[in-house]
Amino acid sequence: MEEIEEAERYEDYAVVLIAHGSKLPYNKEVLKELREMMERRGLFKTVRMAFMQLNKPSIDEVIRELVSEGMKNIVALPVFLANGAHTTEDIPNILRAVRKELAESGRKDVRIIYGEPIGADERIVDILIDRIKDAIG
Numbered sequence: 001m002e003e004i005e006e007a008e009r010y011e012d013y014a015v016v017l018i019a020h021g022s023k024l025p026y027n028k029e030v031l032k033e034l035r036e037m038m039e040r041r042g043l044f045k046t047v048r049m050a051f052m053q054l055n056k057p058s059i060d061e062v063i064r065e066l067v068s069e070g071m072k073n074i075v076a077l078p079v080f081l082a083n084g085a086h087t088t089e090d091i092p093n094i095l096r097a098v099r100k101e102l103a104e105s106g107r108k109d110v111r112i113i114y115g116e117p118i119g120a121d122e123r124i125v126d127i128l129i130d131r132i133k134d135a136i137g
Contacts, residue, residue, distance in 0.1 A: 010043045010044050010045075011044070011045055012045060012072070012073050013044050013045060013073045013074070013075055014044060014045050014046045014047070014048065014066045014071040014073065014074045014075070015038065015044050015046070015047045015048070015074075015075045015077060016047075016048050016049070016050050016059065016062050016063065016066070016074060016075065016076045016077065017031055017034060017035055017038070017047065017048070017049045017050070017077055017079050018049075018050050018051070018052065018059055018076060018077060018078045018079060018080075018091060019031045019049065019050075019051055019052070019055075019079050019080075020051065020052050020053065020054075020080070020086065021051035021052050021053045021054035021055040022054055022055065023054055027055070028049075028051070028055050031049045031051075031079060032049060034049075034079065035047050035048070035049045044075075045071065046066070046071070048062045048065075048066065049062075050062040050063075050076075052086055052090060052091070059076065059091065059094045059095070059098075060094055060097070060098050063076070063095075063098050063112065064098070067102060067107060067110055071110075072109055072110050072111060073111050073113070074110065074111065074112050074113065075113045075114075075115055076091070076095055076112060076113070076114050076115065077115040078091055078115065078116075078117045079117075079118070080117040080118065081117060081118050081119075082117055082118075082119065083116075083117055087117050091114070092114060095112055095114055098112065099112055
């Protein structure tokens with residue numbers, strides 16, 4: 001029952017999972033899997049992925065696409081472990097530019113919310129312990 005209530009609460013929100021990007025395909029595949037897992041939860045209208053560099057689509061491309069599809073509430077979420085130059089400067093600068101562009105084109109009704117990176121969390125410790133156990137065999 002709780003999932004249904006949450007789904008109703010966030011059905012007007014699109015999520016953009018943001019990763020760094022890499023020349024290696026694994027980075028994009030991991031983000032794609034996370035996006036698919038999140039979509040299966042059914043909490044948000046849509047979940048998309050975007051990259052800082054080296055991969056497509058870019059952050060601004062995805063946000064423009066969502067706006068063209070009628071989304072007005074967009075959560076941009078960095079899938080980074082900790083804050084750094086990308087999460088405190090680069091991504092916020094991209095989001096500011098997109099907000100400005102949207103406002104100048106008359107789309108002041110679009111809300112772009114910027115989330116925090118993963119950070120230190122007990123749930124991450126559980127994953128790390130699992131990885132240690134796997135490594136030990």
